[in-house]
Amino acid sequence: NAGVTQTPKFQVLKTGQSMTLQCAQDMNHEYMSWYRQDPGMGLRLIHYSVGAGITDQGEVPNGYNVSRSTTEDFPLRLLSAAPSQTSVYFCASSYRGGGTEAFFGQGTRLTVV
């Protein structure tokens, strides 16, 4: 059981470049979400999905797009990278309901120069 898998683990981008951060889960979870974590801070929600074909914005969505064509995959796209998007990105998944635990990936460390 792989859990939540994120790729790549590290990435350096130049300002203006685009890229996709991959997230996959093998637990058949309905909910998936993307967070970013800046130094010394807690995690902030970027986008989330409550099921295939359904996505919505979180707290800090600007500059990012998502799609959910399958239950398993939830990619995060940076449209035109900016230095302010330098951060560590975490993907999470869970079943619905407050009494279920969330599983997190190991993160993607992104640097935009």
Place this chain on the structure above:
Amino acid sequence: DAKTTQPNSMESNEEEPVHLPCNHSTISGTDYIHWYRQLPSQGPEYVIHGLTSNVNNRMASLAIAEDRKSSTLILHRATLRDAAVYYCILRANSGGSNYKLTFGKGTLLTVNP
């Protein structure tokens, strides 16, 4: 979103118990209390959750006040591996936001050998 308040940091000695407090005075009746921890350079990891009654698992215990306005995560014998940031989070059990985990800054636990 209901908010939580935690101390910024706490210190413990190895093999001693640790009590990590969390205040959540605006908790609603259907919010679950979750605890996650984040080891250095890793994604958050589920620790425990509860609704009204105290809970025990292999990692920790969760003591919930009778009025549910506060809770305490108890690590019975701290080890060096327990040094991490601990997050207390409320997760709704119904409505449109039950996917959501809202992270604060958490409590940085230092464990001394």
